[in-house]
Amino acid sequence: MRPRISKFGKINYQELDKFLIDNRIYGFTAKRLDGEIIYSYHIMFRHNKKAPELLYVKVSISSKLVLAAWTDNHTFETIEKLKTTLKWHG
DSSP states (O other), X not given: OOOOOOTTOOOBHHHHHHHHXXXXXXXXXXXXXXXXXXXXXXXXXXXXXXXXXXXXXXXXXXXXXXXXXXXXXXXXSSHHHHHHHHOOOO
């Protein structure tokens, strides 16, 4: 069963992964759950001097669509919010 497009938006994992790498956010681990994979990424090299933050991305195995994304401090409601928040300004 393929998941419906959620309010998060329509983007597949490959497109999001390319965006994250272009913005200096690098993949770290992957964990498989029932019908989903949760990838974690290190958000590094930002303007602050804090330790790297982890970004979690939930992806459907069947459709490869991104279902949700969050960090320990913030949950992204849409793909556009994620892109504007994590865009590299260097």
